[in-house]
Amino acid sequence: xxxxIDYDAGNIKSVEKAMRFLGQEVCVTREEEAILKADKVILxxxxxxxxxxxxxxxxxxxxxxxxxxxxxxxFLGICLGLQLLFERSDESPxxxxxxxxxxxxxxxPEKEGLKIPHVGWNSLTFPNRGRLFEGxxxxxxxxxxxxxxxxxxxxxxVTAEAEYGVDIHASVESGNVFACQFHPEKxxxxxxxxxxxxxxx
Numbered sequence: 001x002x003x004x005i006d007y008d009a010g011n012i013k014s015v016e017k018a019m020r021f022l023g024q025e026v027c028v029t030r031e032e033e034a035i036l037k038a039d040k041v042i043l044x045x046x047x048x049x050x051x052x053x054x055x056x057x058x059x060x061x062x063x064x065x066x067x068x069x070x071x072x073x074x075f076l077g078i079c080l081g082l083q084l085l086f087e088r089s090d091e092s093p094x095x096x097x098x099x100x101x102x103x104x105x106x107x108x109p110e111k112e113g114l115k116i117p118h119v120g121w122n123s124l125t126f127p128n129r130g131r132l133f134e135g136x137x138x139x140x141x142x143x144x145x146x147x148x149x150x151x152x153x154x155x156x157x158v159t160a161e162a163e164y165g166v167d168i169h170a171s172v173e174s175g176n177v178f179a180c181q182f183h184p185e186k187x188x189x190x191x192x193x194x195x196x197x198x199x200x201x
Contacts, residue, residue: 004029035064040073085179
């Protein structure tokens with residue numbers, strides 16, 4: 001069973017739908033027992049870093065997320081769910097992230113010809129091809145919607161990058177923790193393959 005952590009974030013329904021399409025049993029919940037017993041856990045998210053951390057703390061989910069990660073359960077952060085795993089974000093100065101991984105979330109710099117937020121399809125390159133990307137072609141296209149991007153402290157955990165005026169750390173893998181800045185649930189067959197790879201870990 002896959003538990004999706006419910007903290008009132010956007011995109012939960014689309015991730016749930018994609019997982020059900022792959023034949024998975026999905027539980028959208030903030031109940032500790034269900035989350036700790038799950039085979040896999042997903043932290044989805046669309047919205048602001050500060051609001052999301054506020055909800056996670058309001059619902060008492062922070063320690064539970066740490067427990068899941070520490071226990072070795074495969075854990076996937078999507079979009080804002082990736083950003084929350086890190087230490088801080090320019091979007092919400094003074095708000096501490098989960099700090100499970102080291103690094104910061106910074107604003108995509110203004111550049112002529114580039115619109116912010118970055119909305120649309122971009123190709124990925126693989127500095128360290130992780131387990132989420134097995135069976136995919138050289139530079140697959142995936143769908144992004146974001147104004148802030150990850151700068152991981154340890155580039156060794158970065159499994160995919162995209163270029164949008166700057167090099168964006170688009171996906172990371174560290175032990176049982178996986179995360180994507182892009183939306184696999186909105187990335188067609190490529191995204192379904194990524195989610196299938198996560199299910200099979």
